Amino acid sequence: MIAKRTAIRLSDGRELIYFDETPDADRDGWPDTRHLPPPPPTSQLRYDPLVDEWVAVAAHRQTRTFLPPSDKCPLCPSTPDFASEIPAPDYGVVVFENQFPSFSDRIKADEITELTDLVPVRPGVGRCEVVCFTSDHNSSFGALTPERVRTVVDALADRTTEMSALPGVAQVFPFENRGIEIGVTLSHPHGQIYAYPMVPPHTQATLRAAQRHAELTGGRNLYSDVLEAEQKAQVRVVAANEHWTAYVPAASRWPFEIQLAPNRQVLDIPALTGAERDAFGPIYLDILRRFDALFDRPMPYISAWHQAVTGEGRELGYLHLQLFSVRRAADKLKYLAGSESAMGAFINDIVPETAAQLLRDAL
Numbered sequence: 001m002i003a004k005r006t007a008i009r010l011s012d013g014r015e016l017i018y019f020d021e022t023p024d025a026d027r028d029g030w031p032d033t034r035h036l037p038p039p040p041p042t043s044q045l046r047y048d049p050l051v052d053e054w055v056a057v058a059a060h061r062q063t064r065t066f067l068p069p070s071d072k073c074p075l076c077p078s079t080p081d082f083a084s085e086i087p088a089p090d091y092g093v094v095v096f097e098n099q100f101p102s103f104s105d106r107i108k109a110d111e112i113t114e115l116t117d118l119v120p121v122r123p124g125v126g127r128c129e130v131v132c133f134t135s136d137h138n139s140s141f142g143a144l145t146p147e148r149v150r151t152v153v154d155a156l157a158d159r160t161t162e163m164s165a166l167p168g169v170a171q172v173f174p175f176e177n178r179g180i181e182i183g184v185t186l187s188h189p190h191g192q193i194y195a196y197p198m199v200p201p202h203t204q205a206t207l208r209a210a211q212r213h214a215e216l217t218g219g220r221n222l223y224s225d226v227l228e229a230e231q232k233a234q235v236r237v238v239a240a241n242e243h244w245t246a247y248v249p250a251a252s253r254w255p256f257e258i259q260l261a262p263n264r265q266v267l268d269i270p271a272l273t274g275a276e277r278d279a280f281g282p283i284y285l286d287i288l289r290r291f292d293a294l295f296d297r298p299m300p301y302i303s304a305w306h307q308a309v310t311g312e313g314r315e316l317g318y319l320h321l322q323l324f325s326v327r328r329a330a331d332k333l334k335y336l337a338g339s340e341s342a343m344g345a346f347i348n349d350i351v352p353e354t355a356a357q358l359l360r361d362a363l
C-alpha cells in the first residue's frame with residue numbers, strides 16, 4: 001500500500017512520482033543532476049481510411065535505449081557513477097514520463113492537417129509513462145511480494161485517475177512486456193502506461209460486441225455473462241479466489257493465454273475495493289509462477305490491463321487483465337505470420353482446454 005507519494009520534475013521537465021510503502025522515505029534531497037535536452041517532438045496520428053483506424057507514427061523512438069549493460073540501466077536507482085532516470089539511491093515503486101513517448105501532452109491538440117483528402121493527420125496527444133516495480137534489476141514481477149503487488153496496483157489506480165482526466169484521452173492502458181522474445185529493450189522489471197487519444201481497434205471491437213449483447217439481452221454486460229459461463233463450465237478455470245477468477249478464454253488466440261477478472265463488474269483499476277486489490281496479488285503471482293513452471297524457464301509474456309474507455313461506451317466496460325505468451329513449446333515460439341499479421345485471423349496451435357489443464361498441473 002502507498003504510505004507516501006512524492007512527485008518531482010526531472011531536468012527536462014518530465015514528471016516522476018515515487019510511491020513509497022513507508023512514510024519516512026527521503027525523496028526531496030535527490031534532484032536530477034543530468035542536463036537532458038527537452039523531450040522530443042511527439043508523434044502524429046495518421047488515419048488509415050481502408051480499415052477505419054488510426055496509426056501512431058513516432059520516428060524519434062528509433063533512438064531509444066536498447067539493452068544497455070546493467071551498470072548503465074536507466075531504470076536502476078542512481079549511483080555516484082551513473083545518473084539514471086531515477087535520481088534517488090533507492091526506491092519502491094516509481095512512475096515517470098517516458099523519455100521516448102508514443103503520445104505526449106506537451107503538444108497542441110488543434111493542429112489537424114491532411115496528407116490527402118482521405119488521410120487526416122493529427123498530433124499524437126496523450127501520455128506515456130514507465131512504471132518500475134522494484135529497484136532490483138535482476139528481479140521480476142513474479143518475484144514481488146503480494147504487498148508490493150498491492151502498491152503497484154495502487155500506483156496504477158493513481159495514474160489511471162490522473163491520465164483519464166487529461167484532455168483528449170480516450171483510454172488508459174497499463175501493460176508489461178516481459179522477455180527479449182517479446183522485444184523488450186530494457187531487462188529491468190518494469191511496465192508502461194499508455195493514455196491513448198483514440199479508442200484502440202481492439203477496444204472498438206469489444207465495444208461493438210458489448211453494445212450488441214446489451215441490446216439483445218435487455219442491458220446485460222457481455223463480459224459478466226462470459227465470466228459467469230466460464231465459472232459454471234470450470235473446465236478452463238485455472239485459479240480462483242473470493243474476488244478474482246483466472247481462466248483460459250474458450251477461443252484463445254495465443255498458445256497460453258489467461259483472463260484474470262474481478263468477480264463483480266468493475267470499470268477500471270481505481271474502482272477496485274481494498275479487499276479486491278489485496279486479493280489480486282496472490283492469484284496473479286500464482287498464475288505467473290504457473291507460466292514460468294510450464295517449460296521450467298522464464299516465460300516471455302504480455303500482461304495487459306483492459307479498462308473502460310473514458311467516453312461513450314464507458315458503462316459497457318469490465319476491468320480484466322489479459323496475460324499471454326508467444327511460447328508454445330520449450331524451444332518454439334509462435335510468430336504472427338501471414339494469417340495473423342496480414343488478415344488478423346489467428347490460428348492457435350494449442351486447444352484451450354489443454355492449455356488450462358497444463359497450467360493447472362504446472363505447480
Ligand SMILES: [Zn+2]
Nearest residue numbers: 073076137188
Ligand atoms: Zn536496472
